[in-house]
Each structure stands twice: as structure tokens, then as C-alpha cells.
Amino acid sequence: MAILPIRTYPDPILAQKSAPVTEFDDSVSKIVEDMKQTMQNAPGIGLAAVQVGIAKRILIFDAGQAAQREDEGEGEGEHNQDQEQEKPSNIVVCINPVITSAQGSVVSENEGCLSVPELRANVTRSACVRAKAFDENGAPFDLDLEGMAAIVFQHELDHLEGVLFLERISRLKRDLYKRRVRKWQKDV
Ligand code: NI
Numbered sequence: 001m002a003i004l005p006i007r008t009y010p011d012p013i014l015a016q017k018s019a020p021v022t023e024f025d026d027s028v029s030k031i032v033e034d035m036k037q038t039m040q041n042a043p044g045i046g047l048a049a050v051q052v053g054i055a056k057r058i059l060i061f062d063a064g065q066a067a068q069r070e071d072e073g074e075g076e077g078e079h080n081q082d083q084e085q086e087k088p089s090n091i092v093v094c095i096n097p098v099i100t101s102a103q104g105s106v107v108s109e110n111e112g113c114l115s116v117p118e119l120r121a122n123v124t125r126s127a128c129v130r131a132k133a134f135d136e137n138g139a140p141f142d143l144d145l146e147g148m149a150a151i152v153f154q155h156e157l158d159h160l161e162g163v164l165f166l167e168r169i170s171r172l173k174r175d176l177y178k179r180r181v182r183k184w185q186k187d188v
Helices: 026-041 063-071 147-160 169-187
Strands: 045-048 058-061 093-101 104-109 121-125 129-135 139-145
Touching: 026 045, 026 058, 026 093, 045 147, 058 063, 058 147, 063 147, 093 139, 093 147, 104 147, 121 147, 129 147, 139 147
Parallel strands: none
Antiparallel strands: 045 058, 058 093, 093 129, 104 121, 129 139
16 A cells, blocks of 8 residues: 555646546555545545546545534634544445435535645535445446535546546636646645
8 A cells, every 4th residue: 555646737637537437446445545544644524546546447535524514504714622423434435436316406615625725715516425336346336426525526527537626616716726836836
């Protein structure tokens, strides 16, 4: 297992559409293991393979941590004093995931992305999604998601299409962010 470097905007690979996984072999298991370690180290609650430079349709998310954040009312960094109810990690591996139905609409507040550092913004997402995917052994399964898990899943699925959440926020916010990134690049 290895912690892989996370690609950040404007790395062109992040705009690339990821290719389906066609063989569930050891190389897929290795990518999944590295992704888990990378996500937990970041730390993050979701990660797509393309974020570590592998443009394959693999995403992972931590359903336990997503539920935990929901309990905390999303206030990342402002953790509750009493955390006896800490939910364990429960990483879900989704290969070649497809949404089969989506319902409702919800504003995901202060959404962020490991590939878009130092930006938080509200994004409109579907409230509930049903999806199907394969696990790392090639076994198909269904997902029925709501709340934070549904939001994270949609965010990661966007990555597989080469879409960053930057593209789902207002043009003003996006342009300001792009300007900030250009300035960082000049300052380096
Ligand atoms: Ni992201």
C-alpha cells in the first residue's frame, strides 16, 4: 500500500473522462488499496482514481465518516466536544458506478474537494440517489444513498466524467478561484 500524490486543479488529467474497468485483477485491488490509504491520510471522505492520476472508473467513499459529518452538522473543523458516538470507517468501493435514479434536490453546504484546495462552496445536488456498481472483486451491487453519502457519491462520480465541483458553482466564484490559483503558480 502506498499514499499517492493527489492531483490538483488545473492538472489536465482532472478534466479527463475516466475509462471503465474491464478486468478485475490484482492491479485493480492495488489501486483500491492505495486509494483507501491516500483518502484516509488526506483526510477525505471520498476519492476518485483520477485524483491520484489513474483515469479509471473507480471511486471510494467513507459511509461511516459521511454519517459522522452529518451528525456534526457539516461543521468541518469544529468538532463536538463529546465524540463518544464516533462512527467507524466504512469505505465503500464502487467500480464502473452508474446512477439509476435520482430524486429531490439539496444544497450541499461548503462542499470541498481534495483536488481543489482552499475552496468551499455550496453546490446543488440530488437528495437521494440509487446506483449500481461493482466491488473490487467484480461483484455487482446496488446502492441506495441519501444525505451526505449521496452528496459525496455524486461529487466523486463527477470526477469520473472529468467534472470538478468548480464547474457547479457561480461563474464569479469560479473566476475568483482561478485567479487565486494563477497567483499561487506565479508565487512558486
Ligand atoms: Ni473531489
